[in-house]
Amino acid sequence: MPEKSNHHTYREYLHFVNVIRPHTVGVQVAAAVVTILQGYVAVTFLGLLVSQLTAANSNQNRLVVLVGSFLTVMFLMAVLGYWLDQHVQVNARAIWFGMQAMANKKMLNVTYPTFIDPDFRDKYSAANTSIMFTGGFSSFIIQIVNSICGLIAAIVLSGASLVVLFTARATANTGLAQFANSPWLFVIMLALIVIPVAAAIPLSKLSSKFTHRFFDYNVQYNRLSAYFINNIFDDYIAGKVVRIFDPEDNLVHFFGKMNTKQYKQDNKLQVQATAARSVNSIILATVIGALYVVVGIKGLAGAISIGAVIAYVGYLQQVIGALTNTMDTVGTSAATLKGLDQFIDFIEYPDTEASGKLPIEKRTDNDYEITVADVSYRYPGEKAWALHHVSLRFKVGQRLALVGPNGSGKTTLIKLLTRLAEPTEGRILLNGIDARKYDIHEYQQIFAVVFQDYRLFAFSVADNVAVNTHKDPARIQRALTLAGVWDRVQKMPKGLDTSLTKNIDADGADISGGEAQKIAIARAWYKNAPFIILDEPTAALDPVSEYEIYQRFDDLMQDKTAIYVSHRMSSTRFSQRIVVLDHGAIVEDGIHAALMQEKGLYYQLFEAQAQYYTADKIKAQRQNADAAYTIE
Numbered sequence: 243m244p245e246k247s248n249h250h251t252y253r254e255y256l257h258f259v260n261v262i263r264p265h266t267v268g269v270q271v272a273a274a275v276v277t278i279l280q281g282y283v284a285v286t287f288l289g290l291l292v293s294q295l296t297a298a299n300s301n302q303n304r305l306v307v308l309v310g311s312f313l314t315v316m317f318l319m320a321v322l323g324y325w326l327d328q329h330v331q332v333n334a335r336a337i338w339f340g341m342q343a344m345a346n347k348k349m350l351n352v353t354y355p356t357f358i359d360p361d362f363r364d365k366y367s368a369a370n371t372s373i374m375f376t377g378g379f380s381s382f383i384i385q386i387v388n389s390i391c392g393l394i395a396a397i398v399l400s401g402a403s404l405v406v407l408f409t410a411r412a413t414a415n416t417g418l419a420q421f422a423n424s425p426w427l428f429v430i431m432l433a434l435i436v437i438p439v440a441a442a443i444p445l446s447k448l449s450s451k452f453t454h455r456f457f458d459y460n461v462q463y464n465r466l467s468a469y470f471i472n473n474i475f476d477d478y479i480a481g482k483v484v485r486i487f488d489p490e491d492n493l494v495h496f497f498g499k500m501n502t503k504q505y506k507q508d509n510k511l512q513v514q515a516t517a518a519r520s521v522n523s524i525i526l527a528t529v530i531g532a533l534y535v536v537v538g539i540k541g542l543a544g545a546i547s548i549g550a551v552i553a554y555v556g557y558l559q560q561v562i563g564a565l566t567n568t569m570d571t572v573g574t575s576a577a578t579l580k581g582l583d584q585f586i587d588f589i590e591y592p593d594t595e596a597s598g599k600l601p602i603e604k605r606t607d608n609d610y611e612i613t614v615a616d617v618s619y620r621y622p623g624e625k626a627w628a629l630h631h632v633s634l635r636f637k638v639g640q641r642l643a644l645v646g647p648n649g650s651g652k653t654t655l656i657k658l659l660t661r662l663a664e665p666t667e668g669r670i671l672l673n674g675i676d677a678r679k680y681d682i683h684e685y686q687q688i689f690a691v692v693f694q695d696y697r698l699f700a701f702s703v704a705d706n707v708a709v710n711t712h713k714d715p716a717r718i719q720r721a722l723t724l725a726g727v728w729d730r731v732q733k734m735p736k737g738l739d740t741s742l743t744k745n746i747d748a749d750g751a752d753i754s755g756g757e758a759q760k761i762a763i764a765r766a767w768y769k770n771a772p773f774i775i776l777d778e779p780t781a782a783l784d785p786v787s788e789y790e791i792y793q794r795f796d797d798l799m800q801d802k803t804a805i806y807v808s809h810r811m812s813s814t815r816f817s818q819r820i821v822v823l824d825h826g827a828i829v830e831d832g833i834h835a836a837l838m839q840e841k842g843l844y845y846q847l848f849e850a851q852a853q854y855y856t857a858d859k860i861k862a863q864r865q866n867a868d869a870a871y872t873i874e
C-alpha cells in the first residue's frame with residue numbers, strides 16, 4: 243500500500259539534524275571543501291607537471307620543488323580529510339542511533355489507542371524503512387552540503403576556466419587555429435558542459451521514481467516480515483504451536499513465497515534505478531572524451547600549452563561532475579526527502595488522547611472516586627457495541643467483582659477505566675472531572691493491573707516486579723511472598739537477579755505459566771497504586787495456589803479499590819459488590835446474597851458452576867468415563 247506523507251521544509255529537516263546531532267552541517271561543509279580542493283589541486287599539479295616536462299627550459303630543481311610541494315599539500319589535505327571523515331562517520335552513526343532512539347521513544351510514549359491505530363503502525367513501518375534505506379538525515383546532509391559546495395566551486399572555477407580558454411587565442415588565424423579562435427569552439431564547449439548536466443535531471447528523476455516504488459513496496463513487506471520473524475519464528479510460544487500444528491512448514495513456505503516475490507520486485511526496481519544512473523555515466527564519459535578533443539584543438543593551435551589542456555579539461559571535468567552531482571541530488575533528493583518526511587510524519591503523529599494536561603492530585607488517603615457515566619464503546623472499525631450505556635461508580639476502598647459470560651465486555655471496561663481505550667460515547671470521571679482532562683501518563687499511574695494477557699520481560703525477576711520504579715529488594719521479596727512465588731525465586735541461580743527465560747541471558751530461568759502469573763500479581767502489588775485491577779489473575783494457578791492467594795487477599799489488596807474479574811464464581815466471595823455484564827451492558831449490580839435472591843444471570847452463572855462441580859455430579863461423570871474405558 244503506497245504510503246502518503248506530508249512535505250516538510252528544509253528548515254524542519256535541519257532542525258531535526260540539529261536536535262539529534264549539532265555541528266553536523268559544519269563538519270560536513272569542512273569535509274566537502276577539503277575533498278573538492280583535493281580534486282582541483284591534483285588536476286592543477288598534473289597540468290603544471292606536463293607543462294614543466296614539455297617546456298623548452300625544463301629545470302630539474304623546479305620539478306623537484308613542484309613535486310615536493312604537491313606531495314606536502316596532498317599529504318596535509320589527506321590527513322585533514324581523514325580526520326574530518328572520521329567525524330562525518332561518527333555524526334552519521336550518531337544520527338542513525340538518534341533517529342532510532344526518537345522512534346523508540348515515540349512508540350513507547352504514545353497513548354495506547356494511538357499505539358494500536360493501524361495508520362500509526364503504517365507510519366512506524368514507513369519511518370523504519372526510511373531510516374534503513376535512505377540513510378536518513380545523514381545522507382540528506384551529505385548530499386545537500388556536497389552539492390552546494392561543489393556547485394560554488396564549479397561556478398567560480400568554470401567561470402574562470404572558460405574566460406581563460408575563451409581569451410587564449412592562437413597567433414595564427416588559419417585552418418585549425420582559426421577554428422580554435424572562433425566563438426564556435428566556445429559554444430561547443432558550453433554545449434558539452436550542458437549536455438550531461440541537462441541529462442542528469444530526467445535520469446535521476448527516473449531513478450528516483452523507481453526508488454520511490456521500492457520504498458512503498460518495502461513498507462508493507464517489512465511489517466509482514468517483522469511480524470513473521472518476531473512473533474512466529476523467534477517466539478517461544480509460537481514455536482510450540484508451529485511444531486504441533488504446522489508439520490508441513492506451511493508458514494515457512496508462505497514466508498518464502500513472500501520473500502521471493504519481494505526479491506523479484508526489489509531486483510526489478512533496483513535494476514531500473516541503476517540503468518537510469520548508468521545512462522548518465524555513459525553520457526558523462528563521452529562528453530569528457532569530446533572535451534579533450536575540443537580543448538586539445540586550442541592546444542594544437544598553440545593557444546594554450548599541453549599542460550594547460552590537461553588542467554583545463556580536468557577543471558571542466560570537476561565542474562561537470564559538480565553540476566551533474568547537483569542535478570542528481572535534485573532528482574534523487576525526492577526519494578531521500580520522502581524518507582525524511584515519513585520519519586517526521588511518524589515522530590509528529592498527533593496523539594489526540596494525550597492532550598489532557600491536568601495533573602493527578604497525589605493523595606495519601608487514596609480518596610479517588612471513579613464514575614463511569616453512560617459509556618458506550620465500539621472497537622475501531624467494528625459495527626457492534628462492545629459496551630453499551632454502562633454507568634457505574636466506584637467507592638474508595640471498595641472491592642468489586644466484574645462477572646459475565648465470555649465476550650460480555652469485562653476486559654473492555656477495564657481498558658476504558660485505565661484509558662487504554664477512550665469511550666466512543668459518554669465519559670469516565672475521576673473525582674468529578676472528565677478523565678480526558680488529566681495527563682494520561684499520570685492518570686495511568688493510579689492503576690496496577692494484572693491483565694489476562696499479562697507479559698513478563700526477559701529481564702531479571704526484580705526488574706519484572708519493580709519495572710522501572712525504584713527497586714527495593716525487601717518490598718520485592720514481600721510482593722513475591724504474597725503472590726506465593728518467593729520460594730521458587732530463591733531457588734533460581736541468581737535469586738532476584740535471575741533473568742526470566744533464556745531469550746537474552748543463557749543463564750536465565752524458565753518458569754511455569756502459574757509461576758509467571760504469580761510474578762505478574764507481585765508486580766501489581768509492588769506498584770502500590772490506589773486502584774488494583776485483576777483480570778483473571780488466577781487462571782493459570784493450581785487450586786492450592788489459588789486458595790493461598792485468596793487467603794492473602796486482604797494483604798494483597800490492603801485499602802485499595804479493587805476490581806476483580808473472574809469466571810470462577812467462588813472468587814466473588816471477597817467482593818462487597820458484584821457487577822454482572824451481559825452483551826456489553828450491566829444487567830445486575832449488588833451484593834452476593836441479593837443477586838442470588840434475584841435469580842437472574844448471576845444466580846444462573848453461580849449455580850451452573852456450582853452444579854458442575856458438586857461431588858455427586860463429578861462422581862456420576864467419573865462413572866460414565868470409567869465405564870467407557872477399561873485397561874486391558
Ligand SMILES: Nc1ncnc2c1ncn2[C@@H]1O[C@H](COP(=O)(O)OP(=O)(O)OP(=O)(O)O)[C@@H](O)[C@H]1O
Nearest residue numbers: 621622624628646647648649650651652653654655
Ligand atoms: N480488539 C478488539 N477489536 C474488536 N473487537 C474486540 C476486540 N477486543 C474485544 N472485542 C470484542 O468486544 C466484545 C467484548 O470483549 P471483552 O474482551 O471485553 O469481553 P470479556 O467479557 O472480557 O470476555 P472474556 O470473558 O472472554 O475475557 C467481544 O464481542 C469481543 O469480541
